[in-house]
Amino acid sequence: MKLNENYSQLKESYLFSEVARKVGAFQAANPDKKVIRMGIGDVTLPLAQTVITALHKAVDEMGTAATFRGYGPEQGYDFLRTAIKDYYKQAGVEIDIDEIFVSDGAKSDIGNITDLFSKDNTVLVPDPVYPVYVDTNIMNGRNMLYMDGNAQNGFLPMPNKNVRADIIYLCSPNNPTGACYTKAQLKEWVDYALENKAVILFDSAYESFVSDKELPRSIYSVEGAKKCAVEFCSLSKTAGFTGLRCGYTIVPKTIESEGLSLNKMWLRRQTTKFNGVPYIVQRAAEAVFSEDGIKETRAMVAHYKQNAQIIAKTMEETGTRYFGGINSPYIWFECPYNMDSWSFFDFMLDKIAVVGTPGAGFGKNGNNFFRLTAFNSRENTVEAMERFKSLTK
Amino acid sequence: MKLNENYSQLKESYLFSEVARKVGAFQAANPDKKVIRMGIGDVTLPLAQTVITALHKAVDEMGTAATFRGYGPEQGYDFLRTAIKDYYKQAGVEIDIDEIFVSDGAKSDIGNITDLFSKDNTVLVPDPVYPVYVDTNIMNGRNMLYMDGNAQNGFLPMPNKNVRADIIYLCSPNNPTGACYTKAQLKEWVDYALENKAVILFDSAYESFVSDKELPRSIYSVEGAKKCAVEFCSLSKTAGFTGLRCGYTIVPKTIESEGLSLNKMWLRRQTTKFNGVPYIVQRAAEAVFSEDGIKETRAMVAHYKQNAQIIAKTMEETGTRYFGGINSPYIWFECPYNMDSWSFFDFMLDKIAVVGTPGAGFGKNGNNFFRLTAFNSRENTVEAMERFKSLTK
Numbered sequence: 001m002k003l004n005e006n007y008s009q010l011k012e013s014y015l016f017s018e019v020a021r022k023v024g025a026f027q028a029a030n031p032d033k034k035v036i037r038m039g040i041g042d043v044t045l046p047l048a049q050t051v052i053t054a055l056h057k058a059v060d061e062m063g064t065a066a067t068f069r070g071y072g073p074e075q076g077y078d079f080l081r082t083a084i085k086d087y088y089k090q091a092g093v094e095i096d097i098d099e100i101f102v103s104d105g106a107k108s109d110i111g112n113i114t115d116l117f118s119k120d121n122t123v124l125v126p127d128p129v130y131p132v133y134v135d136t137n138i139m140n141g142r143n144m145l146y147m148d149g150n151a152q153n154g155f156l157p158m159p160n161k162n163v164r165a166d167i168i169y170l171c172s173p174n175n176p177t178g179a180c181y182t183k184a185q186l187k188e189w190v191d192y193a194l195e196n197k198a199v200i201l202f203d204s205a206y207e208s209f210v211s212d213k214e215l216p217r218s219i220y221s222v223e224g225a226k227k228c229a230v231e232f233c234s235l236s237k238t239a240g241f242t243g244l245r246c247g248y249t250i251v252p253k254t255i256e257s258e259g260l261s262l263n264k265m266w267l268r269r270q271t272t273k274f275n276g277v278p279y280i281v282q283r284a285a286e287a288v289f290s291e292d293g294i295k296e297t298r299a300m301v302a303h304y305k306q307n308a309q310i311i312a313k314t315m316e317e318t319g320t321r322y323f324g325g326i327n328s329p330y331i332w333f334e335c336p337y338n339m340d341s342w343s344f345f346d347f348m349l350d351k352i353a354v355v356g357t358p359g360a361g362f363g364k365n366g367n368n369f370f371r372l373t374a375f376n377s378r379e380n381t382v383e384a385m386e387r388f389k390s391l392t393k
Numbered sequence: 394m395k396l397n398e399n400y401s402q403l404k405e406s407y408l409f410s411e412v413a414r415k416v417g418a419f420q421a422a423n424p425d426k427k428v429i430r431m432g433i434g435d436v437t438l439p440l441a442q443t444v445i446t447a448l449h450k451a452v453d454e455m456g457t458a459a460t461f462r463g464y465g466p467e468q469g470y471d472f473l474r475t476a477i478k479d480y481y482k483q484a485g486v487e488i489d490i491d492e493i494f495v496s497d498g499a500k501s502d503i504g505n506i507t508d509l510f511s512k513d514n515t516v517l518v519p520d521p522v523y524p525v526y527v528d529t530n531i532m533n534g535r536n537m538l539y540m541d542g543n544a545q546n547g548f549l550p551m552p553n554k555n556v557r558a559d560i561i562y563l564c565s566p567n568n569p570t571g572a573c574y575t576k577a578q579l580k581e582w583v584d585y586a587l588e589n590k591a592v593i594l595f596d597s598a599y600e601s602f603v604s605d606k607e608l609p610r611s612i613y614s615v616e617g618a619k620k621c622a623v624e625f626c627s628l629s630k631t632a633g634f635t636g637l638r639c640g641y642t643i644v645p646k647t648i649e650s651e652g653l654s655l656n657k658m659w660l661r662r663q664t665t666k667f668n669g670v671p672y673i674v675q676r677a678a679e680a681v682f683s684e685d686g687i688k689e690t691r692a693m694v695a696h697y698k699q700n701a702q703i704i705a706k707t708m709e710e711t712g713t714r715y716f717g718g719i720n721s722p723y724i725w726f727e728c729p730y731n732m733d734s735w736s737f738f739d740f741m742l743d744k745i746a747v748v749g750t751p752g753a754g755f756g757k758n759g760n761n762f763f764r765l766t767a768f769n770s771r772e773n774t775v776e777a778m779e780r781f782k783s784l785t786k
Binding site: 001002003004005007008010040042043044045046047049051052055056059060062063064065068069070071072104105107108111112115116117118120121132135136139166167197198199240242243244245257258259260262265268269271272273274275276277278279280281 | 394395396397398400401403406433435436437438439440442444445448449452453455456457458461462463464465497498500501504505508509510511513514525528529532559560590591592633635636637638650651652653655658661662665666667668669670671672673674
């Protein structure tokens, strides 16, 4: 057989393995030091009580003949799709139930949706970028274009009329920069996509961190988006589902090209290559959207947002230029002392035993930036920031 | 953007929707008749008690800060991969832990692995065939070849030296025919693959139904297979996990082509486009492989196998030629009265209110055959077979 040679074009991803290696070496050399990890974007709080109760109930159903469930609909049970539809409605966005596809997470869908496009598309991604957008398209052999995110544009690159792209990835609130597009900015992107017959793949995994009422939590709050945008969302950060695995993707029925419907193609892809999310997990997800579920999970988000505020305040106090941290769990700051991001990583680990993520791991525009996450205990966050202050004195 | 035009080459899959439509119409016209469904290959028994206990325990862990788990390894937790390794070892097959990839089911992996091959491969599938093998390759635009399964070869097609194929799909015990390759037959396939530098994608989802000690439950019990075969397995039928979703795929490190390692490519694919199976489901899967778990789930399989025997005995009593049913939950029989499979479907539904799956849904060689499944209650199976006897009198 012939293997897919595009795989040999992939860059080895050393980011998190290199971080782990360095932290391991440091800890071995300094066994008495307490390392505080603010690198990986993984939640730390346990699942909400409402979710746990729903899981136990669903597990019992699976243990009883009368209530046992085998294969479910690949695109998700109606009880969950209805809950998601209502969640959007509360935010003022109307979505049809058959535009909602439940999945095991945004990463899977963001990767798998590339199946639906021909090789001959030009892909536009921001730099810094969540590496999955790039790697999944390299696997398909597509031409990639990068647009600069930088301090000048607040890490929110805008359309360039001289650039012709077919598939555009946007993530807002952004990973890794924490920057968040306004509705007016997203409108410019939608207009660009409609004019260029492009599709926007919109990653809204961090929407629950948006507290500013003026900022959009869904691209569909922008007129015209249902004709050009697919939206990926997840309960990973909204409800701490990183280990439970449930997301959802909105593929509007109004996106078509040369007689093919993207919604129908995605339905076909999912029914052919996927067998749905576990019933018990779908019941857990349904519980997230209940009144108590929303209350409990929003309290979890509030906890992380308060951590983000503590980090942001520290950046201000130390005169460190930063982005994000208000409508996002990520703080993206300029490395002090003009250091590059890997040097700063070593410096911070060595001096104060705090771990973050070097911006270089997200692209060339991250070379002098650094990502810290708010996913931690209050105690660790406060302690890490006290240490940080000593670092920049 | 340009959509993947290969999708327009897919045939609409009317099989199960057409079955559902006909059954619905029949039930509406005959509201007093009890329809017995033996069509869809979905389990009916609830999860084993050991599995339920493991699920509750894992759910509690997820509700407590000290034991909560976020992102896990994409390829599965070591505790489960070790259990799978040991399960193979008990069957006399040695697999390295990093050759084992835990997934949400065999269908996902069988579909997704096509990512790893270039478009320029010739794919060989049996007819009758599980449609996923065909559709996933049509989506990639690959050339398809079919090999005849028929009554003469017992629905076990063997390699033809005049046919050059790069990717070969084998399913044993087979869906839909229930036929099972011997070790000597699989050896011929392995030899063919090695000679042609082809890869065998071996679907062993029904391995737990093999009770004949001489028949292979893994292709790796055949010498040379680790150089040319990927094996897909699932707990769907082994332990009734169709609604819980867990499978595993073995990608040997010894499969290479032009400097690329299939194992490394699959690891990269999974870490890029997948985030692993829920922790609680992996704990449930681990419980399946425990001593009690094996005992309880084998009892479930035995229940279905006894149903299969009842169906097989009925075929013998009515002089109906059939395949499968011994080392498989499927009975594949020749339609009585020289009927084609859809006519027989209508006839059986109309006369005795029993639903099966027309063989035509699996390819042209199924036109005069019919599939019944053993996934049912004893009572329903017995009643359906009593009715069947009246049909052929």
